[in-house]
Amino acid sequence: RHMSHEELEQVIAKVSYQDPQCLFLARGERTFGDNPELKPLRQNLKRMECQQVYQSLQRSMDWIGRTDTLSTETFPLLASIMFKNASLGMNLPRINTAPEEKGFVKLKEIKDKTRQALERISQLDQELYHRVVQDYTMDQWLNYTAPITST
Helix, strand or coil, rough: CCCCCHHHHHHHHHHHCCCCCHHHHHHHEEEEEECCCHHHHHHCCCHHHHHHHHHHHHHHHHCCCHHHHHHHHHHHHHHHHHCCCHHHHCCCCCCCCCCHHHHHCCCHHHHHHHHHHHHHHHHHHHHHHHHHHHCHHHHHHHHCCCCCCCC
C-alpha cells in the first residue's frame, strides 16, 4: 500500500529536523539518527551558531555550490578551472530531475499548512541559503578564470 499524499506530508513534517543544514554544519553528523542520547544535540540551535558556521565557511571556501545550480554554475565552473572547458560540466546526465512516481511530494501539491510548518522549522537554513546566493556568485569568478563559456 502506498501512502496518500496527505499521509506523506504528515510524515515529512513529523520527521523533519529543524534547520538540518545549519545543524549539520554547526554540530556535526552525529546530530542525525535515531539514537535518543543524541536528541539534545538537535535542540536549541541558535542563530549565532549558524552565523559562526557561515563566517567559517567564508574563511575557508572559495565556492559554495547549491543543488539548484549544480549543472548551470558549479559543474561548469569546476570544468572551466580544471579543463578550460565549461561545457564538460554542462553535459552531465540528469537523473531523477522530475520524478513522477508515487511517493514523491510535489511542491505544487503541498498544502499551505504543511509548507508553512516546514518554512518555520527551516528559517536558519533559509538565511544560510540566501547568504550563499548573495555572496557566492559567478561574477566573482570572471576575474579569476577564463570566461565560463561552453566550447
